[in-house]
Amino acid sequence: MSILPLVQISTEDLSNKENPLKKPCNDVDDFGSDFQKIVDDLIETFWSHRIAVGLAAPQIGIQLRVAVINQKNNEGEPDLLIVNPKIISNTGKKDRRMESCMSLPHYAGEVERRHKISISYQDRFGEIRKLEASGFLARIILHEIDHLEGFLYVDRMSSLSRLESTDIFNKD
Numbered sequence: 001m002s003i004l005p006l007v008q009i010s011t012e013d014l015s016n017k018e019n020p021l022k023k024p025c026n027d028v029d030d031f032g033s034d035f036q037k038i039v040d041d042l043i044e045t046f047w048s049h050r051i052a053v054g055l056a057a058p059q060i061g062i063q064l065r066v067a068v069i070n071q072k073n074n075e076g077e078p079d080l081l082i083v084n085p086k087i088i089s090n091t092g093k094k095d096r097r098m099e100s101c102m103s104l105p106h107y108a109g110e111v112e113r114r115h116k117i118s119i120s121y122q123d124r125f126g127e128i129r130k131l132e133a134s135g136f137l138a139r140i141i142l143h144e145i146d147h148l149e150g151f152l153y154v155d156r157m158s159s160l161s162r163l164e165s166t167d168i169f170n171k172d
Contacts, residue, residue, distance in 0.1 A: 092116035
């Protein structure tokens with residue numbers, strides 16, 4: 001297993017469509033040993049960043065539809081590993097909350113998202129699963145799925161002028 005460097009983007013490059021963070025990822029269709037190493041590296045890289053609650057493969061330079069999520073931030077196996085996720089429903093009230101991202105360090109912004117989601121996904125071995133989530137977990141999942149689709153949270157903001165500086169990343 002390896003800790004891989006994070007792909008980061010500056011505020012000046014947010015409109016650059018050539019950045020790998022702005023491109024949709026490929027579906028995983030081979031769950032063999034090469035993919036298992038990618039999953040292990042993704043998990044190890046995730047745990048190397050104490051503030052992380054989620055990490056998607058494109059954030060470590062791998063254009064595959066896989067992400068890890070751990071809203072409790074307890075070391076060990078992540079709460080959730082999603083491969084090839086598909087949103088079945090995105091319902092409930094809308095709420096606005098601050099989001100930040102390790103790929104756009106030192107900034108945070110208010111993003112409106114739905115409160116409840118239902119997704120289908122595959123686990124690391126290709127088994128199909130379904131999940132319903134609400135609140136903070138739903139927000140994390142939607143944030144990570146956005147990465148897999150080539151979106152950043154700033155793409156969901158009403159205005160980039162509302163992007164705020166933060167020092168949360170200095171606590172690592």
